[in-house]
Amino acid sequence: MKILLVNPKSSNQDALPIPPLGILYLAAYARGKGYQDIEIIDNNRENISVDNLTDRIKAADIVGLTGTTSQFRQAKEIASLAKKNHKLVVAGGPHATSLAEEVLKTSDIDVVAVGEGEVTFYEILEAVRQGKGFFNINGIIFKNNNEIIKNKERPFIMNLDELPMPGRDLIPMTEYPQRELKRFSGKFTHMMSSRGCSGKCIFCSSPMMWKYPRLMSATRTLSEMKEIYNKYGIKNIHFQDDSFTINRVRVNELCDLILKSGIDFKWSCQARPDCVDFELLKKMAEAGCVQIEFGVESGDQGLLKSAVKGYSKQQIRKAFSDAKSVGLTTYGFFIIGLPGETIITWLKSIIFAKSLKLDNCVWTILVPFPGTKVFIDNMVEIIDKDYLNWRYKNPIIKVGYFTPRILFAMRKISDILTNGLFNTGTYKKKI
Numbered sequence: 001m002k003i004l005l006v007n008p009k010s011s012n013q014d015a016l017p018i019p020p021l022g023i024l025y026l027a028a029y030a031r032g033k034g035y036q037d038i039e040i041i042d043n044n045r046e047n048i049s050v051d052n053l054t055d056r057i058k059a060a061d062i063v064g065l066t067g068t069t070s071q072f073r074q075a076k077e078i079a080s081l082a083k084k085n086h087k088l089v090v091a092g093g094p095h096a097t098s099l100a101e102e103v104l105k106t107s108d109i110d111v112v113a114v115g116e117g118e119v120t121f122y123e124i125l126e127a128v129r130q131g132k133g134f135f136n137i138n139g140i141i142f143k144n145n146n147e148i149i150k151n152k153e154r155p156f157i158m159n160l161d162e163l164p165m166p167g168r169d170l171i172p173m174t175e176y177p178q179r180e181l182k183r184f185s186g187k188f189t190h191m192m193s194s195r196g197c198s199g200k201c202i203f204c205s206s207p208m209m210w211k212y213p214r215l216m217s218a219t220r221t222l223s224e225m226k227e228i229y230n231k232y233g234i235k236n237i238h239f240q241d242d243s244f245t246i247n248r249v250r251v252n253e254l255c256d257l258i259l260k261s262g263i264d265f266k267w268s269c270q271a272r273p274d275c276v277d278f279e280l281l282k283k284m285a286e287a288g289c290v291q292i293e294f295g296v297e298s299g300d301q302g303l304l305k306s307a308v309k310g311y312s313k314q315q316i317r318k319a320f321s322d323a324k325s326v327g328l329t330t331y332g333f334f335i336i337g338l339p340g341e342t343i344i345t346w347l348k349s350i351i352f353a354k355s356l357k358l359d360n361c362v363w364t365i366l367v368p369f370p371g372t373k374v375f376i377d378n379m380v381e382i383i384d385k386d387y388l389n390w391r392y393k394n395p396i397i398k399v400g401y402f403t404p405r406i407l408f409a410m411r412k413i414s415d416i417l418t419n420g421l422f423n424t425g426t427y428k429k430k431i
Helices: 021-032 050-058 069-084 094-098 100-106 118-130 218-232 248-261 278-286 301-306 313-325 343-356 404-419
Strands: 003-007 038-042 062-065 088-091 111-113 140-144 147-150 188-191 236-239 266-271 289-297 329-336 360-365
Touching: 003 021, 003 050, 003 069, 021 038, 021 118, 038 050, 050 069, 062 069, 062 118, 069 088, 069 094, 088 118, 094 100, 094 111, 100 111, 100 140, 100 147, 111 118, 188 218, 218 248, 248 278, 278 289, 278 313, 289 313, 289 343, 313 329, 313 343, 329 343, 329 404, 343 404, 360 404
Parallel strands: 003 038, 003 062, 062 088, 088 111, 188 236, 236 266, 266 289, 289 329, 329 360
Antiparallel strands: 111 140, 140 147
16 A cells, blocks of 8 residues: 655745654554555645646555645645545644544545544554445544544543654655754754643644643653764754643753763753743753743733733743843744734733843734634634635734734834844744
8 A cells, every 4th residue: 555645835935844743753653553655745845736746646545634724725735636536535633633524524635633643544544455444443534425424532642652753764854954043053853752732822722632741751752862863963953842841850851861872962942931940941951952932922911811821921031031041042932913912912012022132032923723712712803714824924813903904014013123123033044
């Protein structure tokens, strides 16, 4: 059986193509169960028109798609092409998980793997190989003639150490990244050492996708770092975890292991301000951490509370101060257009960002992605329902009296006032 896994092109113009870890995990798990004929297309990197994928789709037996909301337009186009060539089409990822029934009704996708996909996708492959139906596979929603069938939920993988290393050999690792980051000197790549977050932020789909946090051990995490270094010569790693420091004991252990490894790893991560302190940050810096990123979102305590951030401005201020004092580069993320946003709360955010003396801050406009509480509870008015336009810096909502045009201007003003006119953000050069 030949399997084709595709990461569709994102509509985010400034997105940095990175290895698609989700389908790399899927591929590695399937290979470990005997399915060796797997091809991966990362169309964020290859940028091939859908029509030019025809030959590769024809050669496959099963086409698997992943992606976020901004990738869904092309995912539908690829599914349509695959169906014209009589292929089974399976989709996963946050968008398909959040809107499984809508996805099945409005596209040529046959099966949606909900949430965590490794075991689910393997069982789909087994059902196809054995000529069985999909009725006994947990964690899927699928089409059966003109009916949509929703099976039982699948339990999460509790021990992430059981997962194989992502199948990085299935992609041209030397062709990533395509832009240099300020924080690193030389090649870098991405890793995930956990799934899920302890937070319940109203604008985040992680609580829907992962429900609760599960962590790889420090030993397993270092093993993957070493594999990346030994196979590809890469010592610079960004951890994509929702909250890397959620378990301080694990982080301390990992730092000790990195120091003992003798490899000069440089790394960065994202963390919650209430999950760090001076001693932990000092240890991280000693072990090669060069940058830490915190989700600030707003300088108004009322908006932080209504967004269910779970921490205060005082905790945010201390986290940035401690990080800077140990020599870490600091990044802060801010959101314009949270429910309840006013001119006053917006100005508070700018003033707060300036007071933190962070190295850079990223200003985005609220996008009510499917699966988030903002989306489910209709907390903002969606003006543009074309998923192609659902990007962090592109306003598609109206909140209060702020129209998309006003929100766009607010984001630009915020960025210039806090970062300067010629800021290149996280990158060394602007595109």
